[in-house]
Amino acid sequence: MTNVRTYNSPLREKKTRETREAILVALFELMDSAGGAPDEIGTEAIARKAGVQRRTLFRHFATKDELLAAFWPWLNARIGVSASPETLREIVEGPRLAFRRFDAHESAIRAALHSRTGREMRMGTVARRRACFARALGTAIASLPADGTAKVEALAHLLLSASAWEVLKDYGGLTGAQAGETASWALEVILSAVASGQSPAGTTSQPKETGDGD
Incomplete structure (x- = not known):
């Protein structure tokens, strides 16, 4: 037996x-x-x-x-999209690779964004996803103060997401491929600004004071 x-x-x-x-x-x-x-x-x-x-x-x-x-999670694996990038390159190139694939499965992706269980699934992965973004961005934003790293991490999280794909398509009139290029380009610009020592987006600068007519 x-x-x-x-x-x-x-x-x-x-x-x-x-x-x-x-x-x-x-x-x-x-x-x-x-x-x-x-x-x-x-x-x-x-x-x-x-x-x-x-x-x-x-x-x-x-x-x-x-x-x-x-x-x-099965759908993400089938499409070949990682919700938890492990490297800086995966973050920057992520939209270029993912967004065109989203177009091929548009109904399913939109359902994931707007159905109750889709929202619950995404919220259940937020903590792990944030941790992955923080590790992957790591040294690239290490020079920033804490509030600066939080801003860049949040922007990266947004730009590599199905929500960004949907907004760029619906409001920007772009294809998935164009949306992916746009989001990846935006990530490159943000990280280039950080590398050159510029302030992260959203930081306000105070105007220089001048004399009263001196």
Whole structure:
């Protein structure tokens, strides 16, 4: 009996992974084709698309929220976008690489921005993402005072985000590729200013005092 269990275990694990993947792909395809928010797509439709019974879906994901919590990290991995950059280069080049990919999955990305579970997922990653940005920016902004580093980190966090992609497209009239070039260029300008010793954005300078007619 032990030998049978040992032999079958990898097969069961493989089947479990394949079924889980099929469910996630089904949700993605439903969202991408219909343009619907994932919060509004029923589990029956997802199971039918995945080719499994609804009870099978719930064996892999106990609730709809659990499915959606697993979906967002899976989507980032599928698109090939890292939400937690590890190097300065990943931050600067990130928009160029990511934004054109966002265009190819526009419905899913917009759903991630505006659905309840998408927002909850992003808020759940904020602390880790901030820590990654702080480490990656590291020496590049080490010369700045604390308030300056906070400003640059916040701007980098914004510019390498789906929110920046959406705003640059909707309000700037840019394509994803153009939006990516714009955001990466802005990051380059900010970091170049820091490297040259200029004050970070938002720092006010006081006008020099002059004499009363001297």
